[in-house]
Amino acid sequence: MTEIQRYAAFTADPGGGNPAGIVLDARGLSDVEMLTIAAEVGYSETAFIVSASGPYRVRYFSPEIEVPFCGHATIATAVALGPGEHVFTTNAGEVPITVDGSGRATLTSVPASVADLDPADLGALLEALRYSGSDLDGSLPPKVAYAGAHHPVIALATRSGLAGLDYDVDALKALMGARDWTTIQLVHRAADDTFDVRNPFPVGGVYEDPATGAAAAALGAYLRELKVVPEDAEVTIRQGHDMGRPSRITVTLIPGDDRVRVSGTAVPITG
Structure with a gap:
């Protein structure tokens, strides 16, 4: 067995x-x-x-x-x-x-990269997520980031916009499958070095991930590419709170290295 x-x-x-x-x-x-x-x-x-x-x-x-x-x-x-x-x-x-x-x-992580998000894909993505352009944080443009898997990064202007996640499962799943996106990294910048995030994962048969290390690494690459944080930044990612499973992920950027470090604890689940 x-x-x-x-x-x-x-x-x-x-x-x-x-x-x-x-x-x-x-x-x-x-x-x-x-x-x-x-x-x-x-x-x-x-x-x-x-x-x-x-x-x-x-x-x-x-x-x-x-x-x-x-x-x-x-x-x-x-x-x-x-x-x-x-x-x-x-x-x-x-x-x-x-x-x-x-x-x-x-x-x-493996070497990370960031690419533009096609405008048509962004439109389809926002429609599936039931967001509009006015919900977005204009200082953090949508991109597709990679650090082992591909994740669109969509920054929301308000924490309430993040908390109100309610997406079209079938539409988002079909779009993600067609584009080889693993999760969608929805983020809200809470402080210079702290981000609240949520990660829809319908392609895996899961409505939402409570802590997503691959997407955290991709977000680190995104923040570095856009020079949102210093090249040696340590970033805190808060995830899972809206699901009742709070998590803390630490992302560390390595100056002169295109990889990203992701840190956290893990404990056995018993019973």
């Missing part, structure tokens, strides 16, 4: 953060079996280690699809492996992770 561990990532409370399934020995499991397990677990992602030792070959499945990279499941899996230095070989590339003795992990 396949052993499945469950951890909550980007929190010190098992009732907070983003739950992740973890299979530390997935050797011999087929794609169909991994997808079936992820659907049965029901979390936004389950991580599967499909190699015997490090560098660990890791794959990530949501209840409906495989994703190239998942930050919260990476943090959770590394914490489950224990303190030290780990390297995960993902579909997006190699991701090194450091875990300290307190259960805090830091991953370093």
Whole structure:
């Protein structure tokens, strides 16, 4: 029988953060079996280690699809492996992770990039999200950011606009599937170095992610590209509050490096 561990990532409370399934020995499991397990677990992602030792070959499945990279499941899996230095070989590339003795992990993303969002895609995206141009923060233009997976970054002018998320699931899912977008990174700038975010994830069979490490890394790349924060900034991302699963994600930019560091704690879910 396949052993499945469950951890909550980007929190010190098992009732907070983003739950992740973890299979530390997935050797011999087929794609169909991994997808079936992820659907049965029901979390936004389950991580599967499909190699015997490090560098660990890791794959990530949501209840409906495989994703190239998942930050919260990476943090959770590394914490489950224990303190030290780990390297995960993902579909997006190699991701090194450091875990300290307190259960805090830091991953370093693959090289990140930022691209323009096609105006037609922006229009379709806003329609599916039931937002209009007047809801947007004009100082933070829409873009598509990548740090292992692609995430449109849509900045909202008010916190209430973020709190009022109510989107057309079918329309957004179809658009995301056509454009290979993993989640939508909806953000509101609460302070110079603090952002409140929400992440719709209908392509994975999940309405919303309570903590999204891959999107956090992508947001770090976006903030650096637009020079919104200093090149050596440390940014706090608050997510999950609107879902009753608060999380804290720390994003650190590396001067002279196109990668992004993402840090957080993870704890086992028991019972």
